[in-house]
Amino acid sequence: MVKLNGLGNGCQILTQIRDVDGKRAWMHALKPKAGEEHVAEADIDAYIRRSIERDRDVWAIEIEDKTLNNPFEGDIIG
Numbered sequence: 001m002v003k004l005n006g007l008g009n010g011c012q013i014l015t016q017i018r019d020v021d022g023k024r025a026w027m028h029a030l031k032p033k034a035g036e037e038h039v040a041e042a043d044i045d046a047y048i049r050r051s052i053e054r055d056r057d058v059w060a061i062e063i064e065d066k067t068l069n070n071p072f073e074g075d076i077i078g
Contacts, residue, residue, distance in 0.1 A: 001029060001051065002070060003044055003062040010038030012068055013047055014076065024074040 004012040014026040030039045030047055048060045063071060070076065 001048065001058065001060050002026070002072065003048065003060060004068045004070060005041070005062055005064045006038075006068045007064055007066050009066050009068065011041045011044050012039065013044045014070060016074070017077065019075070019077060026070060026072070026074050026076045027078050028076070 001016070002014045004014065006012075013029045015029045017025050017027045019025040030043060032039050048058075051058045051060070063069075065071075
């Protein structure tokens with residue numbers, strides 16, 4: 001999974017999936033709560049911790065980028 005840290009411009013957490021054609025894509029693992037613009041960084045960190053507790057082989061990479069740009073190949077779906 002990829003944690004995108006906007007350095008004050010919000011955060012996102014993406015998980016890798018495959019689209020209907022089998023191509024690599026990304027999906028938002030968490031969406032903002034109703035009435036909020038961004039997912040709280042503490043909620044993302046808790047999601048990562050829970051994921052690691054379930055599967056010790058999970059990798060979480062944090063990218064710090066004010067534009068919240070995912071540098072990895074694949075479209076963001078949903």
